Amino acid sequence: MSEQSGPTLQDRFAATNGDHQSMWKALWDDGTYLPWDRGQSSPSLVDLLNDKPSLITPSAPSEQLTVLVPGCGRGYDVLLFASHGLKSYGLELSSSAVTAAQENAKTSGLNPGLYNFVNGDFFTKDWQADTPEKFNVVYDYTFLCALDPSQGLREKWAERMAGLVKQGGVLICLEFPLYKDLELPGPPWPLREEIYKGLLEAVGFVREMYITPRRYLESGQGSDMVSVWRRQ
Template sequence: MTDTPERIQTSEGKSRLIKHFEKSSINNHNEAWTNLWETNNDDMWDRGKPSPALINLIEQRPDILSPITADGRRKKVLIPGCGKGYDVVMLALHGFNATGLEISAKGVATAERYAREEFPSPQSYNFGSSTSRPEKGSVSFIQGDFFADSGEKFDVIYDYTFLCALHPSMRARWAGRMADLLVSGGMLVCLEFPLFKDPRLTGPPWPLQGVYWDLLAEGGDGIVYPPKAGVEDQRDPRTGQFDRMLYVKPEISYESGKGSDMLSVYVRK
């Protein structure tokens, strides 16, 4: 069953998350996320496994997302807000050099422990239907603020529940930071969630219908309410820093967004 805005707003985990952030100013959201880790409330966003939609993209569309560059270098991937590290480990198992970023020291320690246990003998949920097993890449984790200055560049960034965790006033900064972190021609892969949630509802997770396109392709501020008519069909003016090369409904996804998630790939100009 696909979550409705009412279910996600009133379910115990999500209402606790929203109430937690209602007590905190926007400037203190980093501390609010850290507090959830420190008080063992990370279950409110934990999916328990890597992204099925991302696995399917890697295995079924190597023409779009391959772990090796044209000149034979292993691609560097960043997963901001990586949680317990499921996607970081999965990407490394598929041949990428994967880095996870978390704001909390406890979150990083949790992800590092998971990687130590999972990487040598991975569970089947790290793979889809493909029987091919590429040479493993590397796994690393960083504690820090996504918006802090850094000279490091990546070939790929994966965003699932990172943008929806940010207050809407921070969306333009998110888009600018994504552009800064990617090499020219680099890819931002987004599992867009939640698209089913009424834009009038609060978060996190904040509703994102039409937001990725507005931010990345149009160079907007990401404040899309009400949703623009025909927003996904607009192509001009291309004032954003990204071109969209893929926009599909994934064949498989998490239950929380199944049937409503969209998988998009944006290329840094």
């Protein structure tokens, strides 16, 4: 998440007195200041899906795997999973982001039956009327770090992830920002390997891969890691 001139993302969220959901929606409704948007998926995810196809290969030819990308923004990652044949769902708090993702998807050339963008709050279930209750794969990049740790949301994130990933399925995290001083405010709020481990092991995930990506976005300053967590 790089910055432009004017108030930083951190300043804007600090000025909300804790109502961060309204700020995310306001940023998307305005649409002119979206500093996290890289216009593409991280090459770290592109490489993971190419290098570890077993993560997204169904056990039977008749099975179609499902994936959820919470806080999907314009949906680049949703479309990447769809391009691998998964039935792919993007979740966004902001209805303007959902509209932007739908517009972006039209240029992808992908079968529209393979992707779906849903408007809702990750921490509730009311957006799940037209989605599976649980998914084979969930992908987190720049979502956990978008949640203010002082609001107790990290533990709730982990509990919700445990409810959303099928038993035997995987949560893929592109861990970011690992370089950032833990005392600094977000978003993005700083994270560490130990924080992911503490949160996810407590709710029944076992880490089965921990990979230093060979390609990554500059925003991670070369510190991003890919972790793959199996739901027991």
